[in-house]
Amino acid sequence: MSYIYKIHHLPTSDPTFLAFLAGKFSSLRLTALSVSAAAFSSTFAIESAFTASQWIGRLQRPGVHTFIAVAYSPNTKPEQQTIDAGDWVGSATLLGPTPKAVYDLPKSGGPEIGRDDVESKWQMCAVYNSPEHRGKGIAKLLINGAIEYAAKEAGVGRQSRVRIIIHQDNILVKKLYDGLGFVDAGHSTLSEAFLANGDSALLPADGGASQPEKYHARLPLIMWKVSSFDGLR
Numbered sequence: 001m002s003y004i005y006k007i008h009h010l011p012t013s014d015p016t017f018l019a020f021l022a023g024k025f026s027s028l029r030l031t032a033l034s035v036s037a038a039a040f041s042s043t044f045a046i047e048s049a050f051t052a053s054q055w056i057g058r059l060q061r062p063g064v065h066t067f068i069a070v071a072y073s074p075n076t077k078p079e080q081q082t083i084d085a086g087d088w089v090g091s092a093t094l095l096g097p098t099p100k101a102v103y104d105l106p107k108s109g110g111p112e113i114g115r116d117d118v119e120s121k122w123q124m125c126a127v128y129n130s131p132e133h134r135g136k137g138i139a140k141l142l143i144n145g146a147i148e149y150a151a152k153e154a155g156v157g158r159q160s161r162v163r164i165i166i167h168q169d170n171i172l173v174k175k176l177y178d179g180l181g182f183v184d185a186g187h188s189t190l191s192e193a194f195l196a197n198g199d200s201a202l203l204p205a206d207g208g209a210s211q212p213e214k215y216h217a218r219l220p221l222i223m224w225k226v227s228s229f230d231g232l233r
């Protein structure tokens with residue numbers, strides 16, 4: 001079956017609507033953690049224990065922007081293609097804007113990043129698309145949607161930098177980001193990746209000091225894309 005796909009930026013301002021959307025989001029996220037467990041640092045066991053209010057709180061955190069890919073049947077009219085209709089099939093999270101002093105990974109070996117007055121800085125994570133909808137450009141739509149939002153937020157005349165950190169062996173995902181114009185920008189540690197992705201709660205209490213080969217080896221690959229609002233219109 002063919003579908004119409006649309007990307008929505010999940011709204012968080014109306015509490016009643018957010019409670020409904022958080023329910024849909026939790027189903028999608030728990031499916032992602034179960035079908036693509038290896039791709040994520042969090043686990044189904046951790047997140048299936050979240051309460052409804054924890055899911056709402058997670059979407060409402062300041063600086064967290066959630067993008068949802070929704071599939072509609074082909075006869076769905078444009079005005080019916082709303083976030084609360086159709087099937088939620090994919091998502092991506094954008095964190096930011098983050099000040100340079102917090103964002104910078106000075107030991108990464110990557111190029112120098114710009115001052116905050118020149119560019120806004122963002123981290124993207126948790127990119128997922130359901131297996132039955134893969135290979136149709138949905139991840140591209142999600143990532144480009146997030147990039148476009150970051151570029152608009154930066155404003156005319158200012159750049160936006162969207163960074164991702166991926167597992168060094170994940171050739172498929174590297175190819176996806178290469179194709180979207182992301183460039184290699186050094187290496188992080190797993191502990192830096194957890195912090196950058198807003199997953200500090202997943203770090204062991206000692207910050208990984210007792211498992212340096214796991215948490216402090218500089219292996220995960222950093223990629224980023226710098227865009228400007230003018231260039232996206």
Ligand SMILES: CC(C)(COP(=O)(O)OP(=O)(O)OC[C@H]1O[C@@H](n2cnc3c(N)ncnc32)[C@H](O)[C@@H]1OP(=O)(O)O)[C@@H](O)C(=O)NCCC(=O)NCCS
Nearest residue numbers: 036039127128129134135136137138139140173175176179
């Ligand atoms: C990675 C993932 C998000 C791709 O989603 P998708 O909607 O199928 O991706 P798209 O259709 O937009 O494809 C974009 C590009 O990714 C690459 N790609 C996607 N699926 C691929 C596959 N099965 N084999 C090879 N390359 C593939 C291609 O470069 C493709 O570009 P092209 O179509 O121009 O060749 C999806 O497979 C997924 O959710 N995987 C599990 C979670 C995960 O790994 N997330 C990434 C964490 S950083």
